[in-house]
Amino acid sequence: MIGYQLLERAPLRARNTFGVEATAALLADVRSPAALAELLDYPLVRQSEVLILGEGSNLLFAGDFDGVVIAPATTGIQIIEEDADRVRVRAEAGERWDDLVRWSVGRGLHGLENLALIPGSVGAAPIQNIGAYGADISQSLAFVEAFDRDQHVHRTLAAADCVLGYRDSLFKREAQRWVVTAVAFDLRRSADLRLDYAGVREEIAAMGVESPRPLHAAEAISRIRARKLPLPSLLGNAGSFFKNPSVPSAQSEALADRFAELPSFADGDGKQKLSAAWMIEHCGWRGFREGDAGVAAQHALVLVNHGHASGAQILSVARRVADSVEQTFGVALEPEPRIIGARW
Numbered sequence: 001m002i003g004y005q006l007l008e009r010a011p012l013r014a015r016n017t018f019g020v021e022a023t024a025a026l027l028a029d030v031r032s033p034a035a036l037a038e039l040l041d042y043p044l045v046r047q048s049e050v051l052i053l054g055e056g057s058n059l060l061f062a063g064d065f066d067g068v069v070i071a072p073a074t075t076g077i078q079i080i081e082e083d084a085d086r087v088r089v090r091a092e093a094g095e096r097w098d099d100l101v102r103w104s105v106g107r108g109l110h111g112l113e114n115l116a117l118i119p120g121s122v123g124a125a126p127i128q129n130i131g132a133y134g135a136d137i138s139q140s141l142a143f144v145e146a147f148d149r150d151q152h153v154h155r156t157l158a159a160a161d162c163v164l165g166y167r168d169s170l171f172k173r174e175a176q177r178w179v180v181t182a183v184a185f186d187l188r189r190s191a192d193l194r195l196d197y198a199g200v201r202e203e204i205a206a207m208g209v210e211s212p213r214p215l216h217a218a219e220a221i222s223r224i225r226a227r228k229l230p231l232p233s234l235l236g237n238a239g240s241f242f243k244n245p246s247v248p249s250a251q252s253e254a255l256a257d258r259f260a261e262l263p264s265f266a267d268g269d270g271k272q273k274l275s276a277a278w279m280i281e282h283c284g285w286r287g288f289r290e291g292d293a294g295v296a297a298q299h300a301l302v303l304v305n306h307g308h309a310s311g312a313q314i315l316s317v318a319r320r321v322a323d324s325v326e327q328t329f330g331v332a333l334e335p336e337p338r339i340i341g342a343r344w
C-alpha cells in the first residue's frame with residue numbers, strides 16, 4: 001500500500017462547497033504522514049504550486065488549478081492524556097470537524113460545543129482559527145502537527161506558535177509551507193457554558209432543557225445555524241464570504257453618526273470591528289441574483305451558487321458587493337475564503 005491515490009486532470013466540483021467546476025492538474029488523496037513526506041519529495045511536486053484541500057468549504061475556485069492538490073485523508077480521534085479536570089484529544093486532519101465536536105460533547109467534554117456544525121476538516125480548523133458563537137479554537141488548542149515543506153520534516157507546533165488571530169494563523173500566512181496532519185485540543189470535564197450569544201439560551205429553553213450540558217449547547221447552536229445558513233448540499237456556498245472589517249475607532253464613530261444602527265464591537269488597539277453583513281444588506285444586496293451567482297436571501301454575508309455559476313461569476317458578484325460597500329461606507333471588505341486562480 002503506497003498510502004496515496006493520484007488522479008490527473010481531476011474534477012473538483014464535488015470537492016468544493018460552492019459546487020463550481022474546476023480541475024486540478026494532479027490530485028492526491030493521502031492516507032498517512034509517511035506517504036505525505038514521500039509525495040512532497042517528488043521533484044514534480046517540489047516544483048509545483050501545491051494546494052492543500054480539506055472539504056473545500058472555505059475556497060473559491062475562480063479557474064482551474066494548474067498545480068498539485070493534496071487532500072489529507074487520515075482519520076482517527078484519540079485521548080492522549082487526561083487527568084481529573086482535563087482531557088487532551090488528538091484528531092487526524094482528515095476527520096470531519098463536526099464529527100470531532102459530536103465526539104467531544106457526546107463524552108460531556110467542554111471546549112468545542114460552540115463550534116458545532118462548522119463544515120470542513122479538522123486539518124483546516126487552525127488555518128483560519130475557526131470561530132462562531134463567541135468561541136474559536138484558540139481557546140482550546142493544545143498543539144498542531146504539521147509537515148514543514150521548507151525543512152521537509154514533520155513538526156509539532158505548540159498553540160502559542162500557531163499565531164492564531166481573527167480568521168488568521170501562521171498556516172494561513174505561509175500557505176505553501178505547512179500541511180497540517182493532526183490537531184490536539186485540551187478539553188475540560190467541567191466549565192461554564194458560553195450561552196450569551198444571540199438566541200442560544202432561548203433555543204435551549206425551547207428544547208425544554210433546564211441544566212444544559214455541552215451536548216445541549218452544540219444542539220441549540222446547530223439548530224440556529226441550520227435555520228440561518230443555507231445548506232451547501234442544497235445551495236452552493238462557503239459560509240461568510242467577507243470578514244468583519246476592523247477600523248480605527250474615530251472612523252467607526254464617524255460612521256455611527258451617519259448610520260446609527262451599524263453594529264460595531266471593540267477590537268482592541270483603539271479599533272472597532274464593523275458588521276460586514278449589515279453594510280452589505282444596507283447596500284441592498286441580500287437576495288441579489290445574476291444568472292446562477294448571487295447573495296443568499298437568508299444572509300447577506302453568504303454568496304451562493306444557484307446551480308451552474310462559475311467561480312469567476314461568483315467572484316464578480318463579490319467584487320461588486322465590496323465596491324458598493326466601499327463607496328457607501330469608505331470601508332474595504334476582504335474575502336474570508338481563499339480565492340484560487342485569481343487575485344482579489
Ligand SMILES: Cc1cc2nc3c(=O)[nH]c(=O)nc-3n(C[C@H](O)[C@H](O)[C@H](O)COP(=O)(O)OP(=O)(O)OC[C@H]3O[C@@H](n4cnc5c(N)ncnc54)[C@H](O)[C@@H]3O)c2cc1C
Pocket residue numbers: 017051052053054055056057058059072093118119120121122123124125127128129130131132171175178179180181229230231232237238239240338
Ligand atoms: C455553510 C458554512 C458555514 C461556515 N461557518 C463557519 C463559521 O461559523 N466559522 C468559521 O470559522 N468558518 C466557517 N465556514 C468556513 C469553513 O467551514 C471553515 O473555514 C473550515 O475550517 C474549512 O475547512 P475545509 O476542510 O473545508 O477547508 P478547505 O476549504 O478545503 O481549505 C480552506 C483553507 O485551508 C487550507 N487547508 C485545508 N486543510 C489544510 C491542511 N490539512 N493543512 C494545511 N492547510 C489546509 C486550504 O489550503 C485553504 O487555504 C463555513 C463554511 C460554510 C460552507
